Amino acid sequence: MRQSLARAIGGVAMVGLLVGAAACASDDEGGSGSTDAAACGSKIAFFGALTGGNAQLGINIRDGAKLAVDQYNKANADCKVELVEKDSAGDPAQASGLATSIVQDAKVLGVVGPAFSGESKVANPILSKEGVVIITPSATNPALAAQGDKTFHRALGNDASQGPGLALYMKDVMKVQKAFVVDDASEYGKGLADQVKQTLGSVVTSSAVVKEQQTDFGALVTQINSSGADSIFWGGYYREAAPFLKQYRDAGGKAKFVAGDGVKDQAFVDGAGAANAEGAILTCPCVPPEKAGGTFAADYKAATGREAGTYSAEAFDAANILLQGIKAGNSTREKLETFVDGYTGQGVTTSFKFQENGEIDPSAVAIWAYKVQGGKIVADQEAPKS
Amino acid sequence: MSERDNLLEVDNVTIRFGGVTALDGVDFVVKEGEILGLIGPNGAGKTTCFNAVTGVVKPTSGAIRFRGKALVGQQRHKITRLGIARTFQNIRLFPEMTALENVQVGADARHKTSVVGALFRTWRVRVKEHELVAIDAKSGVGRLVQQVRRTGQRIFGLSRHTLEERAAREKAVELLKLVGIEHRAGELARSLAYGEQRRLEIARALATEPGLLCLDEPAAGFNPAEKESLLELIRKIRDTGVTVLLIEHDMRLVMGVTDRIVVLEFGKKIAEGTPAEVRENPAVIAAYLGVPTDAA
Amino acid sequence: MNFEFLGDNFMSLTVTGLTQGAIYALVALGYTLVYGVLRLINFAHSEVFMIGTFVTTIVWAGLGFGVGASAPGTFGVLGLIALAIVAAGAASGGTALIVERVAYRPLRKRNAPSLIFLISAIGASVALFELVGAITDRQPRGMPSLVQPKVQFTIFGADITNLQIGIILSALAMLAGLDIFINRTRLGRGVRAVAQNPDVAALMGVNKDRVIMLIFVLGGMMAGAASVLYDIKVGLTTYSVGFLIGIKAFTAAVLGGIGNLRGALLGGLLLGVVENYGAGVFGNEWMDVVAFVMLVVVLLFRPTGLLGESLGRARA
Amino acid sequence: MMAVIDSARKADESRVRAVTGLRDRWANLPYGWRISVLFAFVIFLYALPGLEIPLIKTPDTDFTSVLFLCAVYVLVAVGLNVVIGLAGLLDLGYIGFYAVGAYTVAILGSPNSPVVIQYPWVVCVPIAIAVTMVSGVILGWPTLRLRGDYLAIVTLGFGEIIRVFALNSDITNGNRGITGVPVPSEGTWPEWMDWFPGITAGRPIFSVSNVIGFYWLALTLVFICMLGVRRLERSRVGRSWLAIREDEDAAEVMGVPTFKYKLWAFAIGAALGGLSGALFFSKQTFINAQGFDLFTSILWVAAVVIGGAGNQLGVALGAILLAYLPERFREFADYRLLIFGVALIVMTIFRPQGLLPSRRRKVELEDRAKEGAVGE
């Protein structure tokens, strides 16, 4: 033991060197939190993945929120609000520590996020217990509203509303007779698939589950082909959907392909091949950026140099609601919470009004159907509401 | 000598590897309390014979009995517990353990404490004053800690683990003394000198309290003086009541120490008898010493 | 459980399984070659494969066949595929060689124990896929549909497409080529000699370092070829694509008897097929479970895999 | 390149010598002194959340949460060290045990699990440990007869099977997971603890928003487990493990029931893995299959070896670095793992024995290095 301990000192010396060197680089960043004036220096936080495999969605959201904050700060140069970025990499294990650090900074009044449902389940109770206002622009799992987190709000429809809308689109617009439902066992995918199954009822003839990162769909393709389905609903993400659709079409499958917002990405079309993806229907509870109100689409492009992505507009709206609350002088978490609970107003995506459980008012939920046409995803129409 | 009991019986044992027949119908017995030499040219099958006895290889056919118990098919560690220990021709110590620990592993073969016992140190027994922890710290916290432990042990007794641990250590130290390397007890086995490693292997084997000790070329690489002291050691071991089965090339050593000798060639036994008999056996001279050419 | 489905679609499941298994087998070769000679699990081999999948897309895109491009004529397609196999083979082989030089050779010179090699390999694997992840922004990359599948013939109710035939045949051809190389040529004999007894091989004048480089390059090239077939079949690749394929291929190699070329082939095909049956019977999500359970069962009865271990003993 | 490596290695060696001098001085300190210093160090570890030490604070994440994660990873490493460092068995699917432990507590303790039992935490955890031990035995029984490398792939498969099961089974709620994993106790901080920074009397001890309680619990468990493993290490059991690692055949010939002890190593390693899983997800309060990917499992193995397999303080350091560095250096964000990968290669080349090697390991590697091949 004694020898080991002395060795420990040696190891620590080496580590210390490393830490020391790197710490110098990060010092100035650490100190910036407390420089702002006390009265106006409120903060809102972004919470979501900026690194890792799901970073793109997180970056879309961060940029939307950032745009809102920047616009606000330009208009209120004397009383700025700071946007704190918490990168969770979409990992629930990292989420709790980040959430705890948010609640410990009393200046942080609200959060735009958490971006994903998994991390929300961990972070929301922590945030909510300390009264931090949560407005998620993207986590669509219905269970989040039922967790009893009183400060939770959702700036868009959940899977329970996307699912039925989507299913109605399949039933009424596409006139589907026999559907095959696939999910990827993820929070999101399974939730959506369950909703679709429920709404479509007997139209769904069979179903299957795929694995995350699966690329080989031999058995599934055989299964769908022998089921005689005329359409496939895919509850999952594009990473699996693209190779599936390619292999399905390669094996001569003709059924129509329908999926939710997890597949709505150009990479899906590229991966499956434009010819294979042609005609696929992708829905999203998100409004097409070009249809978003005001000058949002143009502003976003000007600020980031990119087209607004999925959930950017929702994030912009969520941040704006928080900012309006702060502007109205709600300088504590409790006051801001009361403000958001009672908020009504028009954002770029839709009009906002939150229900008791934090869900957006059903009348404001818009489910949009998109279609793959000529290798591009284009807005098709709003899905029927009932 | 014939009235002694048979300790080990090797009965018509044959072993084949691929196309090579390593042992071919070998039988011999080792009697209680003797030193039996197993000799033969390199590649004659002596080590294979050892491997069969200690369960490292399974005979293709034939039987091996130790104190009347069949060994073929027994698990190796059980064979050790029955009372057969061995050393290896190319030393196989646990190189990253100290000399003392190496011997302790051998001694552990006779102990019972397992995970639960070691973890919770249950099974306490009353002990005598001298078995309690000694107080050697001079002052302060250290002395206090030791006193607390001592009092605890006086009240609650000692666990089987502690007792066995002490027994193992004492036995190990004793055996290291016997083979003459107690001054290297704390060194890792891999940093011991060659001769010390050979001796350590013997000590480790002895720690399992064997009835039969199998030594595979213990004198390989020794100079005459070392061989002489090894000879002494083997005699000493025999005098403690351990039967010895010895593979050795050095004729002087074999002739000097063994009671009887078995000679193997090409996996077959070609002779058996006292050293004097074997030395005179023409088949042995031919096989082991090579066919004298006309020139010689 | 759905055994009826398995019965009804047996042939179809077999063929799709074989197609996937052929890719496993090609990747498994890399594990088996390295293990046969060095007794070491080359954990970074999965990333060697991954590099190949990207190089394929880069080559095609560079020739104007990016995402969405329409395929040229038959000969054009064959030419593109051949070119991709050469390029991906070179890139993967090169990557494997770099991994050998950077992560393994310094350790070999110090005669390090195998656990240390494993850690170095893990490091190389992580570094490679994170590097590619950073370069590609962790976005998947698509590729053109070069081969339009056409049903060539039908056996027992299963449609066999040109794509499936192509993948299985090219994998078999490459395996046969490698088998001949190892068993019939002087260099191949050197590889087997080092695998069976490195010391004696040195006494015969075999340069061990060169043999090791050779097996890394060969394994890498096979993985490169596999990556092209994979790209054609799947149509999408990401930086993290290697991990799962790597584990599967490694499983295949162990299944057949690691260190044994024909074992890799057998293991790969068997794994692909059984996995596919398993997916059919128990559902897609249990596919990996079926694969691993089969591995455990096989190892229980044949502790060194179906065909045994040694690279040298492949023919004995 | 070899020359660069050699010179860097030399520098490292001279540093090690300097430390060795320190080590000797430490060894020569009186017993009482050493006990006191150790005691002070332990106190320091407990006090860490309350000390505002500027350089070591983590920028984005709550520092105490990071400390807690470190403690959990140390626990993982201590268990993995039994399997890899002591018994020499390569287990790449260790995370499977972590998952089994965590899920057992979640399923038995949560009000939201499919099994409506809702045992309190103190009941769940012993059950979880027992269940993981049994799962270790179930995995080990057929596979421990296999040779080293085969064991690696089989354990890898086991880890994956557990994950797939967690993802697709009803009892785990699939990927929706289980919320409301029980916390160790519903108690609140007493008045007399109020002085400690960050603790407010009357607030729950085990709260998601202030994890000091969790950290102290984890730290205590770490110490208990380390002491327990140390007891095993210095007993017949530990000697048997080492002997098996060194030379399995020779060990068996010396009377070591190798299979039994390998199985024990597996079971104990599993139990510790299960305990750490149970602990971590009690703080997390939510569990789903997302946290159990094989990659993490492989990283753990790397951390244990890099820290110094066989030496408890070494593996602890490895685990702490694995948990702490990514949080401390968040500014490298996307390049953290890349740097980690490169660091692994560099480490194996320069310090294959690990940061804090066991004495045994170090000598072995030095000797092996001398045995290298002839020629350049």
Add this chain to the structure above:
Amino acid sequence: MLLELDNVTVAYGRIEALHGISLTVGEGEIVALIGANGAGKSTTMRAISGLRPVGKGKIRFDGDDITKMRADLRVVRGVSQSPEGRGIFPGMTVRENLEMGAYTRKLRSEIDEDLQRAFDLFPRLKERERQAGGTLSGGEQQMLAVGRALMSRPKLLLLDEPSMGLAPMLIQQIFDIIVEINQQGTTVLLVEQNAQQALSRAHRAYVLETGRIVKEGTGTDLLTDPAVKDAYLGVA
């Protein structure tokens, strides 16, 4: 001198097995190295062929320092060894094993010639040409090992216990072949525990004891030296 060892030490880990060996082998000689098991005979051979790194000292072959040369390059220079325990590649056929011996050579016609020579020397190998090396009997493996070592057309042939595991008749035969090979122009360094045979055939011999050379002389001198007889022939 074809081969010259100058004060060579070799260590296994921390244990020194050779404490400074100096010996020479002249062109055209048969030199024997005898000694008890563990005396360091095989270690000396491995040091010469490059399988073990040398600690101190120099090895010169054909005038060049080869102390640090890789083993495979030494084969190219003309050192060939039939290793202890024969070292047959078990998964290769007899013919493949022989061809491995000619690995460093390119000229097919010469190789075929040498194959023929090996089969002439050992007709048994011809009979077993297509059989896997692992299935041969001990004696056949020994023949194969010697035949294979010759396939590289070495200047110096190192034989490590060529008589091990052979029946007396075969031992005679193999030593006859060694002499024949030597007469055809190959220098031979021989390690043997069958001292009688080795000494009677060798031109010169060295006696090794615990890693040191304790005696040297002509074969016949040593054969009649009573001390050698006593210690290494085992006949008191």
